[in-house]
Amino acid sequence: MTVAPPPRPRTWPRTLAVWAVVAVITAIAASPLIGIDLGAGFGAIGKNWQNGVTKLVELFQLDWRILPRTLPPLLQTIEMAVAGTAVSALLAIPLSLWSARLTNPWAPARGIVRFVLNIVRAIPDLLYAAILVAMVGVGALPGILALILLDVAIIVKLVAEAIDAGSDGALEAGRAAGGTQFQINRTLALPDMWPAFTSQTLYVLELNVRVSAVLGLVGAGGLGLLIDEVRTFFHYDQLAVIILELLAVIVILELGSSWLRRRLT
Amino acid sequence: MSTERSNAGVGGSTPPASAPWSVAIDDVTVRYRNGVTALKGVSLDIAGGEMVSIVGLSGSGKSTLIRTINGLVPVTSGTVTVGGVRVDLARGRDLRRLRGEIGMIFQSFNLAGRTSVLNNVLVGRFSRTSWWRSLLGAPTPHDRELAFEALDRVGILAKAWTRADALSGGQQQRVAIARALAQEPRLMLADEPVASLDPPTAIAVMNDLQRINRDLGITVLTNLHLMDLARRYATRMIGLRAGEIVYDGPAASATDADFEEIYGRPIERDDVLG
Amino acid sequence: MSAVNARLGSVVPPRPRHWWRWIVALVLAAVVVAVFLALPVAWNRLGDLPGEIVHYLWLMFSSPDWSKLPEALWQTWRSVAMAWIGTVLSIIVATPLGILAARGVGPRWLQIVLRVVFGVVRAVPEIIIAIIILSVTGLTPLTGALAIGVSGVGTLGKWGYEAVETVPGGAVEAVRASGGRLTDEIRWALWPAVAPAFLSFWLYRFEISVRASAVLGLIGVGGIGDMLTSYTQYREWATVGVLVLVVVVVTMALDALSGAVRRRIMEGSPIRDLAGQ
Numbered sequence: 001m002t003v004a005p006p007p008r009p010r011t012w013p014r015t016l017a018v019w020a021v022v023a024v025i026t027a028i029a030a031s032p033l034i035g036i037d038l039g040a041g042f043g044a045i046g047k048n049w050q051n052g053v054t055k056l057v058e059l060f061q062l063d064w065r066i067l068p069r070t071l072p073p074l075l076q077t078i079e080m081a082v083a084g085t086a087v088s089a090l091l092a093i094p095l096s097l098w099s100a101r102l103t104n105p106w107a108p109a110r111g112i113v114r115f116v117l118n119i120v121r122a123i124p125d126l127l128y129a130a131i132l133v134a135m136v137g138v139g140a141l142p143g144i145l146a147l148i149l150l151d152v153a154i155i156v157k158l159v160a161e162a163i164d165a166g167s168d169g170a171l172e173a174g175r176a177a178g179g180t181q182f183q184i185n186r187t188l189a190l191p192d193m194w195p196a197f198t199s200q201t202l203y204v205l206e207l208n209v210r211v212s213a214v215l216g217l218v219g220a221g222g223l224g225l226l227i228d229e230v231r232t233f234f235h236y237d238q239l240a241v242i243i244l245e246l247l248a249v250i251v252i253l254e255l256g257s258s259w260l261r262r263r264l265t
Numbered sequence: 266m267s268t269e270r271s272n273a274g275v276g277g278s279t280p281p282a283s284a285p286w287s288v289a290i291d292d293v294t295v296r297y298r299n300g301v302t303a304l305k306g307v308s309l310d311i312a313g314g315e316m317v318s319i320v321g322l323s324g325s326g327k328s329t330l331i332r333t334i335n336g337l338v339p340v341t342s343g344t345v346t347v348g349g350v351r352v353d354l355a356r357g358r359d360l361r362r363l364r365g366e367i368g369m370i371f372q373s374f375n376l377a378g379r380t381s382v383l384n385n386v387l388v389g390r391f392s393r394t395s396w397w398r399s400l401l402g403a404p405t406p407h408d409r410e411l412a413f414e415a416l417d418r419v420g421i422l423a424k425a426w427t428r429a430d431a432l433s434g435g436q437q438q439r440v441a442i443a444r445a446l447a448q449e450p451r452l453m454l455a456d457e458p459v460a461s462l463d464p465p466t467a468i469a470v471m472n473d474l475q476r477i478n479r480d481l482g483i484t485v486l487t488n489l490h491l492m493d494l495a496r497r498y499a500t501r502m503i504g505l506r507a508g509e510i511v512y513d514g515p516a517a518s519a520t521d522a523d524f525e526e527i528y529g530r531p532i533e534r535d536d537v538l539g
Numbered sequence: 540m541s542a543v544n545a546r547l548g549s550v551v552p553p554r555p556r557h558w559w560r561w562i563v564a565l566v567l568a569a570v571v572v573a574v575f576l577a578l579p580v581a582w583n584r585l586g587d588l589p590g591e592i593v594h595y596l597w598l599m600f601s602s603p604d605w606s607k608l609p610e611a612l613w614q615t616w617r618s619v620a621m622a623w624i625g626t627v628l629s630i631i632v633a634t635p636l637g638i639l640a641a642r643g644v645g646p647r648w649l650q651i652v653l654r655v656v657f658g659v660v661r662a663v664p665e666i667i668i669a670i671i672i673l674s675v676t677g678l679t680p681l682t683g684a685l686a687i688g689v690s691g692v693g694t695l696g697k698w699g700y701e702a703v704e705t706v707p708g709g710a711v712e713a714v715r716a717s718g719g720r721l722t723d724e725i726r727w728a729l730w731p732a733v734a735p736a737f738l739s740f741w742l743y744r745f746e747i748s749v750r751a752s753a754v755l756g757l758i759g760v761g762g763i764g765d766m767l768t769s770y771t772q773y774r775e776w777a778t779v780g781v782l783v784l785v786v787v788v789v790t791m792a793l794d795a796l797s798g799a800v801r802r803r804i805m806e807g808s809p810i811r812d813l814a815g816q
Contacts, residue, residue, distance in 0.1 A: 026627055029620035036620045036761070041681025052675030059671065079574045086571045122790040123783065124750040126666070126757055127767060131779065134771045135595045136588065141580045169375035170385075173441070176335055177448060178364035178392030183399040187388060191379040214664045218757060218768075231670045239670070243663060250662045417547045426555050 055236055062244070063237035070226060070242055077222035078249065080140055080215075081208035084147030089201045091148070092155040096193065099156050100163035102171055103185045113156075121153040125211050129220040143220030147208050154207075155200045162196030163189060198264060202257045209253060213246050285313040285484045286348030286366070286451040288334055293343030295329050295508075303329035305508040306343070311501075313348075313451075316478040316485045318495040318516055321505035322528050327488040330505065331454050334486070335367045336360055348451055365392025368445025368483075372457035374437040378430030382421070382440050385429050386412040389447030408447075415443035419473055435466035442473055453477060455487040459494065464538050467491075471498045491538045492524050599780030607778045611766065611785045618762030619789070621680050621755070622748035625687025630741050633692040637699020638725060644703065653696065660693030665751050666758060673760070683760035687748045695744055702736040703729065738804050742797040749793055753786055 030038040045052070097103040098113045128149050132142030170192075174184035216224020223242060230238045288311040295304040303326045311317055321327050332338040333345050336352045345352040347363065355363050368389070376385045390408045391399070398404060404412070416422040419439040424432060429440060438458060445453055455474060459467035475498050478485045489495040495502055496516050504512030504527035512519070512527050521532055528536075575582070639645040640653035660668075669686035676682045706729060715724060756764020763786060770778045 022627070025623060029623045036617050036624070036680035036684070038624065038681055038684070041676060041679045041684075044677045044679055044681070045675060048677060049675055055674035056671070076578070079578050082571065082574045083578060086574075118791060119787055122787045122794070124754045126754040127764070127783075127786065130757060130768060130771050131783070134774060135592060139580065140578050144578075144580070169371065169373050170377040172337070173369065173371060173375035173444070174388055174391060176337060176364060176367070176369040176454075177389050177444070178361040178366075179388065180361065180391075180396065182396055183391050183394065186399050187380070187384065187391075187402075188377045191377055194379065210662065210664050214666045217666060227667065227670070234674065236671070236674065239667075243667060247659065247662050413547060413551055417549060420548075422547065422549050423552050425552055 055234060058236040059240045061237045062240050063235070064241060066230075066238040066241055067245075070223065070245055073216070073223045073226050074245060074249070076140060077212045077216075077224075078209060080143050080147065080212040080222055081205060083144050084151055084208050084212070085201060085205045087144070088148045088151035088155060088204065089197075091152050092159065092200075093190075093197070095152060095156045096159040096163065096197070097185045097189060099160035102164055102166070102168045103181070103189045105181070117153050117156055120149055121157070123149075125150045126215065126218060129215045130218040133219040138219040138221075140221035143212055143215040143222060146215060146220060147212060150211065151204045151208065155197070155204055158200050159193055159196050163193050166192050195264070199261065202260060206250065206253050206257060209250060210246075284451075285482050287311060287313045287484065288452065288486070289344075289346040290330075290333070291344045291346070293333060293340050293345060295326075295333060295338060296341045303338075303508055304333070304340075307508070307510055309503065309510065309513075311484065311486065313484050314478075314482050315501055316475065316499045317487070317501045317503060318499035319486065319488045319503045319505060320490070320492070320495045320512075320524070320527060322530075323490075324507075325505040326508040327505055328456055329508075331456050331486060331488055334452075334454060335364050335369060361392050365448055366450055367452045367454060368448045368450035369454040369456070370438065370441040370445055370458050372460045374434070374441050374461075376429040376437055376440055376444075378428070380429060381426050382416070382429055382432070383409075383412055383425045385440055386415055386443045386447050389415070389444040392448070411449070412443070412447050415446040416440075418446060419443045433466075434462050435469065438462065438466075438470050439473070442470070442477075446477070450483060453483050453485045455485065457488050457490060460490060467494070467538060474498065491536065492519075492521075492532070493537045493539075495519070595776065598776035599783065602777060603780040603784065604775070604777035605781060607770075607781050608785070611763065611782050614756075614761075614763045614766045615785055615789050617680060618683075618752040618756060618764065619749060619793070621683040621760070621762055622687060622745065622752040624684040625752070626691060626741065626745045626748045628684065628688030629691025629695050629744065632688070633695035633699060634737065636692070637696040638703055638729065640696060641700040641703035643708070644721070644725075644729075650700075654700070657693045657696035660689060661697065662693075663690075665690045666755065669755050669758060669760060673758075678759045678761075680761045683752055683755040683762065686755060686760075687751050690751070691744050691748065694747070695740055698740045699733075699737065702733045702740070706732045735804050739801045742801050746794050746797050749790055753790075 029035045032039060095113060095117070099110060099117070101110065104110050125146050128146035129142055132145050136142050136145075170188045171184050174188050179187075212221070213223045214227065216222045216226070217228050219225070223246065227239065227242060230236075230242065288309070290307060290309040293304055293307050294302065296302045307326075307330065309330075319327050319330065329338055333340050334347060334352065336345075336355065340353050343353075347367065350363060352360075352363060377388075384402075387394075387404050387408060390404065390411065394404065394408065413422060413425065416425055419442050421432075421436055421439050421443070424436065424440075429437065432440065441458075453474070458474070459470050462470060471494055474485055474487060477483055487495075487499065489498075496519055499516040502512065502514060502516040502519050503510060504523070506527055506529055512523055514523075524536070525531055636653055636657075640650050640657070642650065645653075665686050668689050669682055672685050672689075673682045676685065752762055753764045753767075756762035756766070757768050759765060759768075763782065767779065767782050767786075770782065
């Protein structure tokens with residue numbers, strides 16, 4: 001007696017179609033004229049690579065003499081990161097409560113806050129910095145403002161998600177006792193959102209150090225100004241020192257932040 | 266219809282002056298936005314000072330009924346009158362003031378786990394607290410006294426500064442009762458208060474509710490899913506089935522047959538506490 | 540309190556004082572204040588700031604220069620193309636490396652080396668990677684794509700090994716027990732389990748890459764960032780307004796598309812009728 005197996009589901013046409021689309025997009029993107037012309041790029045490598053490799057080798061020849069000059073800008077970078085984190089954390093508290101369904105039952109108000117934050121999140125940090133520098137001038141202020149715009153969007157999105165993922169029982173009890181939304185949020189929702197909030201604030205602090213290090217490339221303060229200077233003269237030996245410093249600070253920060261997270265939870 | 270309260274009761278310096286609240290529900294229908302009709306033309310009159318248990322299967326409309334009384338669930342048609350005031354028409358500050366006189370406890374206790382027991386009890390004073398006191402977390406001395414007295418009444422004053430999620434289920438429900446008591450309520454609503462508790466703790470909590478009704482004279486309405494508790498801890502029992510009242514009579518004399526009629530199915534072992 | 544105590548049945552317990560909490564808060568506040576004082580910002584002029592910004596926003600958006608729109612769209616396409624290719628590159632490199640870096644897949648020394656590499660690459664900002672690369676590749680979109688690709692290896696690598704490590708070992712063990720080799724394990728047991736997560740990461744990384752590509756333009760590799768720098772430096776606000784609008788619309792559209800596909804992947808596709816036609 002032969003057994004008739006069920007028909008095999010044909011998923012391969014769809015998978016093949018997806019791969020085909022991806023391949024086509026990649027081909028178009030890489031082509032000359034309509035794409036970014038990878039061919040010419042690789043051609044440029046072919047011509048320049050010897051020169052390039054000489055420059056790259058410089059990276060390993062670390063010029064430590066530049067170290068003293070890097071310390072004030074590095075300090076400013078860290079200061080900018082802290083200032084940006086502090087202001088955005090403060091702003092994020094009311095905005096997160098406005099943005100979450102459980103703490104803001106009025107859908108239009110929520111919708112406006114979320115929409116504005118989505119727009120703010122769509123513009124990358126350095127673009128903000130470039131525009132702000134043109135508005136308020138060169139220095140640390142446009143950098144801090146750019147960081148605030150970046151951070152508030154990040155913190156609010158994730159904290160609001162955490163609020164909505166939590167339980168609303170205590171909030172219902174607060175409403176049943178005759179509390180205003182403000183009282184309910186301040187007394188009942190705030191303690192519950194604390195863990196997510198501190199976690200995001202620490203994350204944003206680490207992110208800020210990385211970002212504020214390069215904001216100076218458009219004039220917004222910190223290490224970036226120094227980086228711009230050394231890159232213009234192709235002093236890769238000095239650039240390498242700056243990169244190592246930055247890495248050191250980031251690693252220390254990351255270790256500190258994971259220690260802190262372990263202690264707080 | 267006892268309106269006297271003992272001197273040792275919750276009330277602080279001013280003894281409560283007026284009577285506990287009555288509840289009048291007139292031809293109320295509640296239809297949710299997803300099309301489900303939870304209550305169909307329900308009418309009910311409860312006098313001040315009564316202790317009433319409401320029974321029915323899940324889905325019978327018990328939770329909806331109890332939430333129409335303090336306006337947590339809006340009615341689609343009909344009127345709800347509590348203490349002579351129309352709940353279904355109240356909005357904003359009036360609604361909050363009304364809710365301030367109605368205490369409510371829930372099956373899952375609904376405490377804020379990450380903050381202290383005292384802060385949870387002070388939630389009961391929300392309707393009488395100004396916004397800036399809430400902002401700063403600075404209650405008036407009077408409110409604080411009331412909170413301590415409420416905690417003492419349910420016997421967990423010692424845990425006043427403990428974080429709420431460090432307590433057992435029974436203790437948390439007691440804090441919830443204290444929260445309701447701190448409101449100095451005229452009416453107490455309890456939505457399945459003992460469904461998440463083990464038998465001895467359940468009995469202790471029901472005893473607390475009964476004491477509140479007898480000693481303080483407060484009107485108490487309780488949703489219960491256990492037959493013996495419903496019979497023992499109330500003077501009057503309401504049975505709901507599919508959004509309609511199918512039984513309304515003295516609690517003690519409700520028979521098993523009555524319950525089978527309410528549930529629409531034979532009695533099961535889980536229907537009694539034992 | 541004594542009057543209250545007299546009425547109560549038991550004693551009010553003493554209020555616990557969390558001294559260390561206050562100290563930490565004070566120290567944090569002091570640090571923040573010190574930072575604000577140390578920064579070379581004219582804080583007294585802060586009041587002018589909102590007015591200035593509103594003024595510039597008005598200049599940008601009151602009558603945008605729509606004649607620049609075609610060029611803006613073209614440059615945006617170039618940025619997105621850079622992001623696409625960079626993401627594809629990072630997927631190709633990071634997927635095998637990420638899997639190998641997971642506990643239980645490759646040898647221990649390899650895990651450590653790979654994780655350190657991922658960490659370093661993640662920590663260095665993309666722009667700096669681009670600056671390093673351009674010594675070899677010059678100021679071309681290829682540089683941008685490569686910088687995005689290299690940076691992406693760090694993020695995708697980390698997410699990759701984290702995802703692999705959350706897979707319960709059952710399927711992998713079954714393949715191993717039946718005598719399969721490492722590649723068999725990966726292909727038949729591991730990959731089906733992590734594939735949805737990986738696809739989700741790839742799309743999310745693309746969203747990040749799109750933003751990065753706009754930024755890289757600021758150092759001259761081409762794309763919308765390039766255009767933005769020039770017009771901003773020349774204070775042509777009407778054009779800057781158009782450019783910002785284009786960036787916002789394109790980024791939000793791509794985010795929405797990517798988000799929709801990711802949701803579809805995580806929820807699974809609707810069951811099709813196999814017995815029918």
